[in-house]
Amino acid sequence: MLSVKKNEPIEFQEDLIEKFDEVVKRYPEGRQKSALLPILHLVQAAFGWLSVSAMDKVAHYLDIEPIEVYEVATFYTMFFLQPQGKYVLEVCRTGPCCLVGAERIMKHIEHRLGVKENEITPDGLFSWRGIECVAACGMGPVLQIGPEYTYYENLTEESIDQLIDQLRLKSSV
Amino acid sequence: MAQKLLLEHIQVPGIQSLEVYRQKGGYRAVEKALKQLSPEEVVEEVKKSGLRGRGGAGFPTGMKWSFLAKPEGVPRYLVCNADESEPGTFKDRYLMTHIPHALVEGMIVASYALGAHTSYIYVRGEMMPQIRILERAIAEAKAAGWLGKNILGSGYDLELYVQPGGGAYICGEETALLESLEGKRGNPRIKPPFPAIAGLYNCPTVVNNVESIAATVPILNMGGEAYAKIGIERSTGTKLISASGNINKPGVYEIELGLPVEEFIYSDEYCGGIAKGKRLKAVVAGGSSVPILPANLILKTAKGENRLMTYESLSDGGFASGTMLGSGGFIVFDEDQCIVRNTWNFARFYHHESCGQCSPCREGTGWMEKVLHRLEHGHGHQSDIDLLVDVSKKIEGNTICPLGDAAAWPVASAIRHFRDEFEWHVTQGQEAQVRNYGLAHYADPLALAE
Numbered sequence: 001m002l003s004v005k006k007n008e009p010i011e012f013q014e015d016l017i018e019k020f021d022e023v024v025k026r027y028p029e030g031r032q033k034s035a036l037l038p039i040l041h042l043v044q045a046a047f048g049w050l051s052v053s054a055m056d057k058v059a060h061y062l063d064i065e066p067i068e069v070y071e072v073a074t075f076y077t078m079f080f081l082q083p084q085g086k087y088v089l090e091v092c093r094t095g096p097c098c099l100v101g102a103e104r105i106m107k108h109i110e111h112r113l114g115v116k117e118n119e120i121t122p123d124g125l126f127s128w129r130g131i132e133c134v135a136a137c138g139m140g141p142v143l144q145i146g147p148e149y150t151y152y153e154n155l156t157e158e159s160i161d162q163l164i165d166q167l168r169l170k171s172s173v
Numbered sequence: 174m175a176q177k178l179l180l181e182h183i184q185v186p187g188i189q190s191l192e193v194y195r196q197k198g199g200y201r202a203v204e205k206a207l208k209q210l211s212p213e214e215v216v217e218e219v220k221k222s223g224l225r226g227r228g229g230a231g232f233p234t235g236m237k238w239s240f241l242a243k244p245e246g247v248p249r250y251l252v253c254n255a256d257e258s259e260p261g262t263f264k265d266r267y268l269m270t271h272i273p274h275a276l277v278e279g280m281i282v283a284s285y286a287l288g289a290h291t292s293y294i295y296v297r298g299e300m301m302p303q304i305r306i307l308e309r310a311i312a313e314a315k316a317a318g319w320l321g322k323n324i325l326g327s328g329y330d331l332e333l334y335v336q337p338g339g340g341a342y343i344c345g346e347e348t349a350l351l352e353s354l355e356g357k358r359g360n361p362r363i364k365p366p367f368p369a370i371a372g373l374y375n376c377p378t379v380v381n382n383v384e385s386i387a388a389t390v391p392i393l394n395m396g397g398e399a400y401a402k403i404g405i406e407r408s409t410g411t412k413l414i415s416a417s418g419n420i421n422k423p424g425v426y427e428i429e430l431g432l433p434v435e436e437f438i439y440s441d442e443y444c445g446g447i448a449k450g451k452r453l454k455a456v457v458a459g460g461s462s463v464p465i466l467p468a469n470l471i472l473k474t475a476k477g478e479n480r481l482m483t484y485e486s487l488s489d490g491g492f493a494s495g496t497m498l499g500s501g502g503f504i505v506f507d508e509d510q511c512i513v514r515n516t517w518n519f520a521r522f523y524h525h526e527s528c529g530q531c532s533p534c535r536e537g538t539g540w541m542e543k544v545l546h547r548l549e550h551g552h553g554h555q556s557d558i559d560l561l562v563d564v565s566k567k568i569e570g571n572t573i574c575p576l577g578d579a580a581a582w583p584v585a586s587a588i589r590h591f592r593d594e595f596e597w598h599v600t601q602g603q604e605a606q607v608r609n610y611g612l613a614h615y616a617d618p619l620a621l622a623e
Contacts, residue, residue: 026334028248028291031374036356037339041298068356075358075528076339078298094260095461095518096417096504132342132522133260133461134299137417137502138424149301 002052002070003082010053012061016046020061032062036072040079045147049080077131078146085120085127087167089113090144091155093130096137101155105141106130108157112164125171126164175442176403178391178411179384180427183271189306191313194274200319202393203281207327210393215286219389221397223409228254228345228382229460229500231484234389240369241287242377250378251289252354253280253386255296255303256338256345259460260522261502264413265383267425269296269303273310277333279386281319282393284331287379291332294383295350298337307335342526346574347380348372349528360530361574384413404430408483412501414443419507421445434458434480434487435472438505451507454612455591458487459499461519462579464586465512466496492586508612513598513605516587517545523580534577537568541584548595551602558595562588 012020020039027034039062043054050073059066073079080088091097091106106117109128113121120127136142139153152163187193194200206215220235241249253276257265269276276294284292296304311333314320322330336354338344344353348362351373372378388410392400401409408430414437417423422445428437437443438453447453456471457463473480475494480486487498506515524538541564547553565581572578588595594610 026293026336028374031355033356034336034354037298037353038337040339041301041337062356064356071358072339072356076298076341078340093518094522095457095515096261098515098518099418099504099506099510131340132525133258135257135263135266135297137261137263137504138415139263140417140423144299147301149299151302 001081002074003049004052006083007052010047010051010057012043012057013046016042017061024062033064033068036062036064036069037076040069040073041147044079048086049083083120086125086171087127087145089126089128090131090134090146091128092132092134092136092140092142094133096133097140097142100140102130102141105143105155105157105160108160112160125168175427175429175432176411177427178395178400178403179268179275179387179413180272180425188272189274189310191274191310191317194272198394199274200278202390203278203285203319204325205393206282206285207325207329212286212288215282215389215393218397219286219392222388222392222400223397223404223407224385224388224392224400225408225484226382227384227388227412227501229259229462231498234381234385237369237381238283238287238379240367241379242370243288244377248291248374248376249287249289250373250376251280251284251287251292252347252350252373252378252380253292253294253383254345254347254350254380255294255300255383256350257300257383258297258342258345259462259500259502260519261415261417261457261460261504262500263415263417264425264501266300266303267415268383268387268413269300269307273303273306274314275387275390276307276383277310277314277319279389280333281314281324281331282389283379283381283386284333285329286389289379290330291334293334293336293354293373295336295338295344295354297344298339301337304335304337311335341528342522343528343574343576346576349574350380351378358528360528361576363573405481405483406485408485408498412482412498414482414501414503416444416503416505418505419448419451419510420505421448428482430483432482434482437482437503438472444503444505447505447507449507451509452612453505454508454510455506455512457496457502457504457506457583459497460502461504461522462575462582463497463499464492464495464582465506465516465590466494466586467590470494470590471496492582493589496586509609511549511605511609512587512591512594513545513549516584517542517549519583520545520580523576523583527576527580531572531577533568533571534580537564537577538580540564541580545584548598549605551598551606553595553599553602555596555599557599558588558592561585 055069141155344359349359368378453468565585569581
């Protein structure tokens, strides 16, 4: 669901617009709409999620209707339509990972962070969710963290604890 | 030791770089194609090789190429399908991570054969690290003159770009992928027209899987006829198999097609047997969509012949007793795994990934998920089992794209082969919450013989 309540005005920095310009060059004249997914990834990497005002700005940049951006942002599961924790732990919950313990890993994350799926920890650092197969079944259980989508493989309760501690430390310095 | 064509140099330090890839004979296929062969001759070599689409459908690649329309003055496109999202499949990720130039080289060869001057590699968005790796490889190749204007003085121009997806299984379906590449929702298109006539931007387009495109490199290097000698009958060449689940050595293996399934599971060269000394219960041999088979039927066909890793042998017996090679996503279940729970998990996956365009799939996948949830949690009725079969039949064949079939087959096959386990979940609903059904009569025939 689009977030319309937290719709504050937004500005795109010049270096972000320059990245948009680079992307648009990949497609034939008049096919700039093809740049929509790559640009939404760039916006999400910069702001952490996609607000309606950010999407409206993208529509304006690409010279398409805002609804064309909304319908795409709501279709693809990688795009966050609500604010998230600084680090979103996305754990694969599909069959092959479950054969090697993904459900146990998700329970542990919930317990360790003390928040339910899609909720944000009070310090704003973390949220987590189960996602569908990320093509890393041989290394399961796995989780990914955007915006670079770094993978953490062969997860155990201990490696989850270490990861969460490391991320806490990283954001405190 | 089996012959390796795609992964031969994967352990070589630095093989990600153009320099080392070149030292190992990289880009010879591009030199051969652009300097010695006409585009038609490249298509001919691929036809001779017998290469079949490695994404799952198994359609002959050379034939797909020869269907490409070539109207005057209209651009043609090659789009690589690197959306790899079939559960159980992770071979393309492995190839792109470790040997990205194999895909870049294949893209140049295939684009030349098809007369495409702009080509795209559509990579699922979650593979951002692989997107960076490919972009680096493309920049290296371009700086060295393997891409861009007048490659090797041949007069052939090619630009190659990487496009990220947004997290949608459906975009592995080629027309949904093209919609997505055009910046839209990934709703599959009604065919015809096929992409070969009207694909990307309404222009003639070929969409090929990563592994199919990479395979054109050894095919050109060794010649189509030599490639066709590897493997058995119409299953030619080598195939990357992604092995996961309860095995000792999960990972990506390049096999010569024709390898016995039993050897693949138990040999130390491949899966290394079932983990923790357990026994084999079931296998999904070609990605989550293909029918699940119990241990006895995956190792031997209903006729009692050894099952082989080929398109033909895995589908021997049809869906009554066979399955499919599919994408090569080989998921192994040990005796402790619950078939009902896994079937519910897969049904939830397909419900989540249905694009919602066709009602049999949009509604049917949801109902299957709900009914399986009820069965798994001990609240099922005996009639639920036939209800699931009925819903699956009403989805199968009644949708625009194959996602409907892909959702129906795992449910129908699980009930076909493991009906007693589903019934036990109804009659012993409480017990099913605390223990698993176990192996029952699906015992691994090898272990029994010992």
